[in-house]
Amino acid sequence: MTAVAAVALLTLTACGSAPGSSAPTSVALTTAPAPEGRVIATGTVIDGPEGAELCLGAIAESYPPQCQGVPLDGWSWQGVDGSETSGDTTWGAYAVYGLFDGERLEVTDPPIMLALYDPVSPEDPTGGREGATTEAELTRIQDELASRLHAEATSIWTERGYVWVGVPWDDGTLQDAVDSAYGEDVVIVTSMLRAAD
Known part of the structure; x- marks a missing residue:
């Protein structure tokens, strides 16, 4: 785990x-x-040599950034704006919808750039x-x-x-x-x- x-x-x-x-x-x-149905989270997606992950906590101030996040299944940068790339790592800040099995998040919808996302304040x-x-x-x-x-x-x-x-x-x-x-x-x-x- x-x-x-x-x-x-x-x-x-x-x-x-x-x-x-x-x-x-x-x-x-x-x-x-695990939750039933889709969930949504906002954070930085970092896609590097070990795959894509959604950072929900602290992000190391390195270049490229690093974090210990939730692994993302089905992540694609196709048609997604707002990303930055350095070497073999691409990242950006998004709202991500998916199904969470307790360990991994399976992306179900196109991500939304945080700059364009209008969340309901909790x-x-x-x-x-x-x-x-x-x-x-x-x-x-x-x-x-x-x-x-x-x-x-x-x-x-x-x-x-x-x-x-x-x-x-x-x-x-x-x-x-x-x-x-x-x-x-x-x-x-x-x-x-x-x-x-």
Whole structure:
């Protein structure tokens, strides 16, 4: 299974401690069920010697750029504008529709250049409220999740009083798991792939 393979879900138990406490949390990784129907994601597509991938997280500031992304099946540059090429690598920023099997994204529709894509803004899951968790506790939780998720998470950071976790795909199960472990309104899970159908 690749590093960005199906979004890892956390099965967390608080080891007898209350949610949000500083006691160690036992975390086991399992695979999320793949989404039914098409999904859409926005990001940089990098097509190099090892094939095309959609970058959903950090991109190395190299030339050409590099990332650890979701492999793309059926990707073609034919009729696609907005790309740049250096050596044997071509890349560009697009909205991509496809079917996600938990590891790979099979492209189903022509990609849309991000400059021409008008996405629906997702709702703020916090409702605009600042989180109430202390900075020290947020740092502890961030470090704990980073050590257990490793590359399965596309990003983990703290902001506005929450720990934010970006993952390729979550159907709400990961969010429920972290809520059970740390309490509600502590960890916010963001799915990079969104249901399109």
